[in-house]
Amino acid sequence: MRGIRTLPTGVERTFGADEIIVTKTDPRGVLTYANDVFLRLSACTEEEALGQPHNLIRHPDMPRAVFKLLWDTLGRREEIFAYVLNLALDGAHYWVFAHVTPSFDRAGKLVGYHSNRRRPDPESVLAVKQVYDRILHTERGRPTKGAAVDSGWKQLQEELDGQTYDEFVWTITNRIGR
Numbered sequence: 001m002r003g004i005r006t007l008p009t010g011v012e013r014t015f016g017a018d019e020i021i022v023t024k025t026d027p028r029g030v031l032t033y034a035n036d037v038f039l040r041l042s043a044c045t046e047e048e049a050l051g052q053p054h055n056l057i058r059h060p061d062m063p064r065a066v067f068k069l070l071w072d073t074l075g076r077r078e079e080i081f082a083y084v085l086n087l088a089l090d091g092a093h094y095w096v097f098a099h100v101t102p103s104f105d106r107a108g109k110l111v112g113y114h115s116n117r118r119r120p121d122p123e124s125v126l127a128v129k130q131v132y133d134r135i136l137h138t139e140r141g142r143p144t145k146g147a148a149v150d151s152g153w154k155q156l157q158e159e160l161d162g163q164t165y166d167e168f169v170w171t172i173t174n175r176i177g178r
């Protein structure tokens with residue numbers, strides 16, 4: 001699989017303020033839908049994307065603790081807004097402001113997840129990156145994946161300093177342009 005060994009090239013890719021990157025997954029996070037904007041930004045074809053786990057575009061500079069928060073939140077049947085750095089299959093990277101929601105059938109059974117992503121402001125990315133980099137730093141010093149998640153999670157709480165991640169995200173997002 002091409003994506004697994006992709007090394008970041010350091011090339012940043014961006015997209016239009018009027019564009020939305022959309023994907024849908026099954027309950028395990030396997031891609032079932034990807035729009036053209038996703039395919040363009042991620043430098044992959046629909047055939048390469050569908051049927052793959054969403055970590056296809058995971059960037060090594062994304063803290064594990066943020067994905068724990070994402071899955072914990074979705075596991076409570078709640079939606080989440082999050083800043084995410086993604087790695088395209090050609091090694092370029094792009095930042096998104098994602099809104100990920102669980103989808104339910106009429107009986108209330110989880111049928112999958114849906115993510116809509118907009119282009120973040122560069123100032124928001126700078127603020128988030130500082131926090132993520134400190135979390136990454138603690139995670140990278142740990143010998144196992146489990147220990148990395150634990151230390152990253154503690155660092156995330158320290159960074160939030162009593163705020164929820166949701167409050168933090170909206171503080172950063174709303175202060176732009178004022």
Ligand SMILES: Cc1cc2nc3c(=O)[nH]c(=O)nc-3n(C[C@H](O)[C@H](O)[C@H](O)COP(=O)(O)O)c2cc1C
Pocket residue numbers: 023024025029053054055056057058059062067070084085086100101113114115
């Ligand atoms: C609807 C949905 C969208 C997701 N979008 C992304 C994404 O854009 N980038 C990403 O790295 N992970 C995304 N994830 C999380 C991945 O499933 C995965 O947890 C993450 O890439 C970390 O991978 P790892 O556990 O293998 O380290 C998404 C998950 C869901 C359910």
